[in-house]
Amino acid sequence: MNEDGEGMDEQLHTMLGQLDAILTDLDAEAEAKAAVIERVHPRHREGAVNLIHYSLLRDHDVRELQAGLSAIGATRLTTTEPAVKARVQAARNVVGAYLGLPVKFGGDEVRDAFHEADDILDRNSDELLGPNAEGTHSRIMVTLPSEAADDADLVLSFAEAGMEVARINCAHDGPDAWGRMIEHVHRAEESVGRRIRVAMDLAGPKLRTGAIAPGPAVERARVTRTEVGETITPAKIWLVPAESGGPREAAPEPPAGPGRPTVTVLVDDRWLDRVAEGDVLSLVDTRNAKREFTAAEVVDVDGVRCVLATGDQNAYLSNSTLIQHDFERTRISGIRDLEQHLLVSAGDTLTLTTDPTPVDPSAGDMVIGCTLPEAVRAIEPGQPVLFDDGTIEAVAGESSVDDAGNTRVVLNVVRAKPGGTKLRAYKGINLPQTVLPLPSLTDEDIVAFEFVARHGDIANVSFIRNAADVAFVLSTLAELADTIEKESGPEAGERARNLGVVLKIETIPAYESLASVLLEGMRHENLGVMIARGDLAVEFGFERLAEVPRLIMNMSEAAHVPTIMATQVLESLAKSGLPSRAEITDAAYALRAEAVMLNKGPHITDAIRILNTISAKLGSSQRKNRIQLRRIKSWHNAL
Template sequence: MNKKKLALLKQELESVIEQLQNVSVPKDVKPIKRKTSSADNLLHYASIRELDLSELQKKLKKIGVSRLARSEDHIMHSLHLIHQLVCALLKEPNDINKQKYITIARAEKKLIKNTKLLLGRKTKKKRVRLMVTIPSEAATNYQLIEDLVVQGMNCARINCAHDTEKEWVAMANHIRKAASKHQRLVKIAMDLGGPKIRTLLTSEDVDFMLLNKGDTIEIIDDSLPHTKEIKQIRCTFPEIISKVKPGEPIYFDDGKIEGTITYVEDKKIGINITRCKLEGSKLKTDKGINLPETNLGIAGLTPKDKEDFATIAKIADIVNFSFVNTTDDLDDLFQLMETHKANTISIILKIETKKAYNNLKDILLATMTKENAFGVMIARGDLAIEVGWLNSGRVQNEILRMCTAAHTPIIWATQVLENLAKNGIPSRSEISDINNALKAECIMLNKGPYMLEVMQFLNEVLQNEELFQIKNEAMLPKLKRL
């Protein structure tokens, strides 16, 4: 690159740096001292992402310096280093206004510390932790829990959408006992069920309803009697009947069945099934319903969540906050924590809606005002449906980047090695998915009869693959023949 082009590159860098230097934390947001640099870096990163850096990155590549593609957690420091190198190439003084920004080394240490606070120490063999969903039978099966602990479970997840307080307490007691016996630190994370809309079959005589493409199905209010003339179901939030509009899409069972709202009446809605399996799809009770284009007006905390939190406050290390959408939802959780004197409990925010994604910067910034340890779970099932299949990959990566900029630990969730967990054999795509999970600090595993095999397999894969990738950075160990 000639001197003229280098001079223009220097001007471009100075323009970007100047723009970012004018960004500051809003006056109504007051980060605590140890999170101030994270708040600043988050805002600098969010600001630079408002620009199109594609052409600048191409120029930086030509002179062999950082293209800023992996600089989320230390964005201003990297910009200053690049500017300094360009000045050296031009043999000009680096006269730009120098300020202290979080360095590469400090950013790395900060994420390590935040992850340790949330999820405990990493093992000697791997960086990525494992969070395992505890099945209902574990309430009466101590050996199952002990096996999970021995296999390397770092965090046990209890989902309050299922079972009761009695089972949750029994599970927690088994976890503490097994962890103590084997001298392991195992965190207990409990999911608030949140305003998840689920199916309810109208007849107790059937286990499922078979749906084919072109079928009409109705969701009816609890007050309406069931008729056999048309396929009907109920749902856990009948209030949606007054919220939906004809033409809006609806999804069942994590998107396995798709439909379109065709009519809306006083106490029921009609749905045309537009996509399902060729041979028909079975819709069972307690399966999720998603309405990504409907303004449901449902808050993050439900009355049941508030009841369940009384137990969570007593036995959990972490609360997993489902369907958080705004900073107001976060304030509601903080108030609930205050009520139950659980101000020190750690918090994992489950990002699973379009609204949460759009508000992620503000939500992360709000976490900077509290001493609690925070993490973000990418709940890929609901999220993919909410943002659309075409956007799901990009949105997942943007969440990873934004959380990295905030030095916030990430939990990679939903359908990780699901085939292996359920059937004992992994699919090729599941192996590729693990490589994406290496960008996170923790992988969440769901339930399945082959969970111990999943954990053993995942531990081996992670130990091997972490040699080649740390977060989003590819490493180059010595090439070995197989």
Template sequence: MKSPETTSYPSSDQIEKIFLEVLDLRSELVGAVDTFQYYLDEVDENHVESARNLLHYLAFRSKDLRPLQISLAAMGLSSLGRAESHVMATVDAVANVLFGLSRKVRQAPALNNSTIKFKKGEKLLSEHTESLLGPAREGRGVRVMVTMPSEAADNFGLVYNLLQEGMDCVRINCAHDNVEVWMKIVKNLRKAERELGKRCRIIMELPGPKLRTGPLNPGPQVIKVRPVRNEIGRVIRPAVIWLTSENITHFHPSPKCTRCVLQVPDPWLQYLNVGNKIKLIDARGSKRVLSVVDSKDHGCLVETNKTLYLTPQTVLRISGTEADKYQTHVENIPHSEIPIILKPGDQLILTRNQSPGHPAIYDDVGIELAPAKIGCTLPEALDHVEVGEMIWFNDGKIGGVIDRIEDEEIIIRIKQSREKGRKLRGDKGINLPDSYISLPSLTVDDLNYLDFIAEYADVVGLSFVNSARDVEMLQDRLEKYGDKQPAIMLKIETKQGFHNLPSILLTAMRSHCFGVMIARGDLAVECGFERMAEVQEEILWLCEAAHVPVIWATQVLESVAKKGTPSRAEITDAAMGHRAECVMLNKGPYILNAVRTLDDILSRMQAHQIKKSSMLRELRLAREFTSIKRY
């Protein structure tokens, strides 16, 4: 009878070899600090230990450690896979165990007792997070940040409800609205804080040098309104229109009205009451009737079960009346925009000016006479492009290759789009991932906003951070505010910013308090969608090694915020966000639902996951199975 097989265990020679590998690795970590000491000489005292740990981690990850990991795991030891926040302590712990197991090594390794211990790394990250984003809520360590819509300036109830439902940080994007609107949002938030007894940080994000498409030739002044129909064409939800006074500065739309707001003269509006019918003949000559279903101080809610097209010439008449005072026209209908439709193989001309663009022009038999043309907002960016480089539009929905470069324009051949084409409109993002663009991340507008931000915000967001020099420029500008200078949030959204992240972090450590936002929308276009999962992981690792809080941003629960219901993929993505210190939601008509959903997801995930570590909370299904009595 054969004896049972025994578990293979490393010999003394193998243990000694692994031990020496670990010591060699440790020497490289020590050497990295000596090599880059000039970074440590500049950092704020709040970040000295964290900067040293980051240098250790960069040296640690500059090698392929997989063979060593396999050897350590085979011995039942730590495989070094959770070393981010305490690199040297992890290596020292493994070295000590290997020394105890070795029969050949006689002299104990000289280890440094001043390194960050296991708990200290977590403590530093927690302290830095609270300093930047405020204290955590009970039962949820990850904060929730919400981008404020323009209506938050005049809708106190929205801000109040968001704060009540779980919002920890307000994000104001300075690429939109103006100082007057931002001031109103700040006042509404402070009022909500007082009434609820809660605190909420304000992050104001600078626009930066965003390259966008220019305007298009205006189309006709027309608004199309249509009900929602099911698969067989029956109306399941009427078209809803909010009629409001042309004399008020800000709209007050009904919560039920999310799509169409029309302005009409105030005197005519005062004649409307619930139950009234409004008759009209729309732009196609079709007779239509609107029913008044709600009336408030600032307007009326009307419904219709039929599609209609409204223009400035459309006459609205209260049913049952003939007098002129009972009829009016719709006011201030904007010009519609005629988008450019781009299919694979199409040509597009991108110009250096912002003269209105236009779709391709065809003759009567469909022969193209002139290709589509559109301008851009940052013409100096085109100085850095080369023939053969890729260019992307509208968050990567449309992609092309630069065919030719001329003095005032570049000619692009579309390679990526739907077979039937995608729409390109004005004010859509342009990405040049193959081009090296050396533009400063602070614009003239950004600098003009800093006084307001320093007065009212807790954190200033720096967009399009490409290099350590961008961080230095902002730090230099903020110095004049002394004790009132806000903390810094660095948006990593370009390929250059990602590649320069180590020097960016070490430079940012000269400031007392800062954090990093993973702007996954632009970053995915810049680095490639197929690399996005890898890229966001690397950013999380480096920031944890630096004990820097991370904001997980872009399209989190977007379907919930915009449509009210999530997709399965979005729930998983939001759960992954638990590995950051804050998750950002964008605006939408159902943003309250999104905050509630995210709060629930993050609270549940806290018991299961901390960073990369799975927490072994009791599983009910496991307990129920093992408690079954067997007879």
């Protein structure tokens, strides 16, 4: 044998030894984790074994082995997720064949493993999310806006466009509105002739900035102008009778129109009754500037006589502003307090405090509260603190306790927008490296959880960090099911026990302990995973967003657990009516998951239709991360 042949044989023997070692390790790891495997639901036993195999494989660097296998035309082990052991066995068979060895692993054992694994994932996906449309692998989950509670036709339009799962966010509205939304979903089901699952999000504890004291009650009626100062649209004031129109919040809406928003004010009823179309109204605004407005329209809104007045100059209005008509004056009211903010720049020092007292930015102190004091007390020096979806990043310094017993943590701001970022009240706070002493379900979540167990099909659970959080969720569901059974009978109790549970992976701890999170969740028969890309981007930084969702999807596939890809899919299209080129590509990637979540927007129905079309196009071209080589008709005469 020549030198090259001897070298090849040596390389093949090396690969054979590596593959045998991996197979030995896989068996040993599964045996060591036998007790963990025994705890999962029988439906998930094969998935649990495969997940343990996959976790072990991903704990090794096998790139050199992959290169060697690729050189001889064998599997590169890049799509091992469905059946790890069978794929390694197949590679071992190929290497052994090159060396003239008999096939070690039988054909059925290896050949059918992928097909059977795909069948298991399909069954689990159908159980959780419902059957997918013919020719597709993914379902479309659509977030219902608040209007869906009172607009059955809106929900029907979503269903007709292709919605397969309706999502309700329990952080908004309430049980009455949720119930009406679900009723409209069921009516839409009857119209389109197919089942639509209802998924409901449990918010979990929310870390947000504390209250900021309101500023003065001033609003500005504004004109819009060209670059050379010519008026395009006038400043607009919507005059509503104070007694007949009710409080500002209940006042009739002004007519829609172009230009800046219309300022709504309340005025004396009898004074307004004497204003006719074309009359001139004068006032002196808060800057002591004289302004004139003309009564452009007199409008009857549900029996309330209102006036739309327009002017060609900006006017600053307050609740002390007097407005005059025909030498008679009245004081306006209903002007809202200005929303204040902190302007935070890189290099600033910001203090995060447990003190719930609203902070006053006009005092000059860079201090902000937190809605969850336990979180502030848990922060340690050197840990990152992120505000408002990561638009502000700071690093924690020393903490102290003031005379009133409030903890104060000094934060050194390292990133903000050029010119500063506005930090407002009740914006999100992320603490990616802080161990938070908080349960995964709040008292409000548990109340909502019972509603979901009675009326919904799936609970999407936020704030999962580790297996203990999952155990708490499942034990809470078991307790709720027992309560429901006592109150409503065995059928209702069994329905609650079979509720779909989707674990939202949105934190660094959840990602780092994903295998144990999945194994704990697999104690429950009806399980899924949601990949919350928005929160993951904040926690990890955008530079890691290219790989983290993919890795979560891979590990979930190894467990034969369906995934839902969430956050900003076709968001430009849903909001503006036009998609970006990048988000069409992103949608194609998202469709590798068993479901894709679309959020709200005025053009959401168009987004559903387009996603449905893309899903049908890709149904015969991709399966998870495996490209399927269908015939490309467009290339028939390419040569």
